Amino acid sequence: MLSPEQLNHLITENESLQVQIKELNAILFEREQELEIQKENAAAAAELRSMLDVQLDELQTMQNHIGEKQQQAEGAVERELELEQELTAAARLQQLYNALLQEYAYSQSQLTDIQAQLEELDTRNRLLQQIAGKIGVVESHLANTVIERDELKARVAMLETTQRTREL
Numbered sequence: 001m002l003s004p005e006q007l008n009h010l011i012t013e014n015e016s017l018q019v020q021i022k023e024l025n026a027i028l029f030e031r032e033q034e035l036e037i038q039k040e041n042a043a044a045a046a047e048l049r050s051m052l053d054v055q056l057d058e059l060q061t062m063q064n065h066i067g068e069k070q071q072q073a074e075g076a077v078e079r080e081l082e083l084e085q086e087l088t089a090a091a092r093l094q095q096l097y098n099a100l101l102q103e104y105a106y107s108q109s110q111l112t113d114i115q116a117q118l119e120e121l122d123t124r125n126r127l128l129q130q131i132a133g134k135i136g137v138v139e140s141h142l143a144n145t146v147i148e149r150d151e152l153k154a155r156v157a158m159l160e161t162t163q164r165t166r167e168l
Contacts, residue, residue, distance in 0.1 A: 002010065
């Protein structure tokens with residue numbers, strides 16, 4: 001068996017070891033709590049990383065959407081420029097059309113005046129043709145009258161000559 005000194009020593013050592021075990025258990029408990037906190041931190045970090053990945057995906061989606069909208073806006077600006085050019089061209093065509101319309105109206109007015117003058121000239125021409133026809137008839141009568149007169153003068157002269165010859 002053990003002597004009382006050895007037993008005291010063993011009890012003291014046992015108590016000392018018990019204290020060390022308690023300290024080690026306390027340290028182990030702290031370490032387990034730290035490990036639990038680290039696990040919770042790791043889980044929180046993983047959750048934050050997941051949330052960050054989701055937000056990065058959303059951000060990428062937004063950037064893509066913004067890019068599409070910018071392209072649409074650029075396309076709209078180009079289309080607006082094209083429409084403005086088309087409107088400018090249409091305005092020029094409208095001005096040209098209005099000018100041509102005025103020219104057409106002026107030409108129509110001139111044509112109406114010319115047609116009226118032509119009708120007047122045609123009427124005068126018919127009148128002149130009628131007068132020329134009458135003049136031709138009158139000239140023909142005059143020529144016949146002149147011939148008849150000359151024949152009558154010749155007869156009168158012949159008769160006078162015949163009468164003078166008879167009187168002599």
